[in-house]
Amino acid sequence: MTGRYARRYARLVTMPSVTSTPTAGTAALADATASDAALRRFLHGLPGVDAVGLEARAAMLGTRSIKTTAKAYAIDLAISMIDLTTLEGADTAGKVRSLSAKGRRPDPTDPETPKVAAICVYPDMVATAKEALAGSGVKVASVATAFPAGRAALPVKLADTRDAVAAGADEIDMVIDRGAFLSGRYLQVFEEIRAVKEACAREDGSAARLKVIFETGELSTYDNIRRACWLAMLAGADFIKTSTGKVGVNATPPNTLLLMEAARDFHAATGTRIGVKPAGGIRTTKDAVKYLVMVNETLGEDWLSNEWFRFGASSLLNDLLMQRQKLRTGRYSGPDYVTVD
Numbered sequence: 001m002t003g004r005y006a007r008r009y010a011r012l013v014t015m016p017s018v019t020s021t022p023t024a025g026t027a028a029l030a031d032a033t034a035s036d037a038a039l040r041r042f043l044h045g046l047p048g049v050d051a052v053g054l055e056a057r058a059a060m061l062g063t064r065s066i067k068t069t070a071k072a073y074a075i076d077l078a079i080s081m082i083d084l085t086t087l088e089g090a091d092t093a094g095k096v097r098s099l100s101a102k103g104r105r106p107d108p109t110d111p112e113t114p115k116v117a118a119i120c121v122y123p124d125m126v127a128t129a130k131e132a133l134a135g136s137g138v139k140v141a142s143v144a145t146a147f148p149a150g151r152a153a154l155p156v157k158l159a160d161t162r163d164a165v166a167a168g169a170d171e172i173d174m175v176i177d178r179g180a181f182l183s184g185r186y187l188q189v190f191e192e193i194r195a196v197k198e199a200c201a202r203e204d205g206s207a208a209r210l211k212v213i214f215e216t217g218e219l220s221t222y223d224n225i226r227r228a229c230w231l232a233m234l235a236g237a238d239f240i241k242t243s244t245g246k247v248g249v250n251a252t253p254p255n256t257l258l259l260m261e262a263a264r265d266f267h268a269a270t271g272t273r274i275g276v277k278p279a280g281g282i283r284t285t286k287d288a289v290k291y292l293v294m295v296n297e298t299l300g301e302d303w304l305s306n307e308w309f310r311f312g313a314s315s316l317l318n319d320l321l322m323q324r325q326k327l328r329t330g331r332y333s334g335p336d337y338v339t340v341d
Contacts, residue, residue: 029270032234033187033234033235036187039186040186043186044227046230048223049222049223054254058257058294061253061290061294062290072324075288075320075323076114076324077292077304078288078292079106079114079321081117081306081309082313082316083116083117083119083277083279083310083311084099084103084119084314084317085120085121086314087148091122096121096129096132099119100119103116103118103136104136106321107321107325110324110328115136115138118171119132119133120141121142122147123144123160123163123164123167125142126142126169130169140169140171141169141211142164142171143244144160144164145174145175145196146175147213148246148247149175150174151177154195157174158196165199172208173211173213173241174213177189177192178214178215181219189231190235191235193232193235194236196210197210197235209275210236210239211237211239211275211277211310212237213242214229214232214240214242215244216242216249216251216255217248217249218247222254225255225258229263233266239277240262240274240276240277241278242255243279244280250280251281251282251313252281253290253291255278256276256291256294259276259278260298260299263303273302274308275303276299277309277310277311277312278291278311278312282311282313283319284319288311288313288316288320291311
């Protein structure tokens with residue numbers, strides 16, 4: 001499979017057939033970003049998305065069922081992949097501490113319940129979350145770059161990012177400039193992602209991981225989503241993410257499958273693994289299981305960890321906890337079993 005996808009994308013960047021290896025692929029892909037014209041040529045040379053095939057495969061994968069033991073494993077895995085989020089204008093330090101406590105111990109009655117992957121907050125709340133999560137192993141993620149619209153000058157976006165990293169953010173979720181992308185100013189978007197990636201670096205040599213949000217609901221076509229994926233991966237994204245959760249259309253099985261396919265193909269061509277994060281609209285255990293099946297079937301078991309796959313879906317946690325309680329005790333809990341986020 002790896003050789004097949006490396007060859008497929010090698011053609012697009014004129015890689016010699018004798019050097020279709022991850023190292024050679026990385027070098028050749030670098031040529032695709034040498035100029036605005038080269039980047040445009042590469043992105044518009046990507047294979048067009050078969051919309052019917054994509055949607056049919058996503059629907060087919062969504063019909064897979066798993067049995068009790070596997071379901072228990074899937075529920076715990078999904079809990080461990082959640083970025084528990086509060087991104088409201090009315091956020092307070094108390095709310096962030098409360099959410100952090102829930103992330104550390106989602107079910108106070110069962111210490112075996114996994115912790116979530118991260119608590120995601122605005123930059124001004126990073127220090128509060130960092131203090132509340134000290135020693136827990138739960139990451140602190142922060143949205144930046146004028147989230148969710150991304151309508152700010154680059155120096156403002158970089159200052160936003162640096163403030164979050166300086167306050168202790170382990171991860172940065174940035175939004176691309178959809179206006180620039182839809183206008184065809186691909187190199188501008190590429191350079192902005194690169195600049196934010198550089199702003200994630202710390203003086204000690206470590207860096208916050210960068211998740212790049214496309215807002216797929218605003219990109220209009222599957223072809224645009226595929227181009228955005230490759231643009232972000234070429235620019236150094238650690239994760240590619242569907243959406244902010246702040247628009248009408250957020251994560252869907254087809255657009256998430258498209259991100260997974262892009263990450264798979266990029267890994268085949270370069271040897272670099274990219275994480276995937278669907279966000280917004282994933283609310284039930286049944287939904288989460290569908291996405292986990294999709295990860296397993298498209299990317300493989302190596303991506304089935306919170307290192308490489310996340311859910312941006314805070315309301316999902318409550319349903320997972322209730323389903324977990326049902327498997328453990330044989331009965332559903334009352335509506336007051338879980339806390340209201």
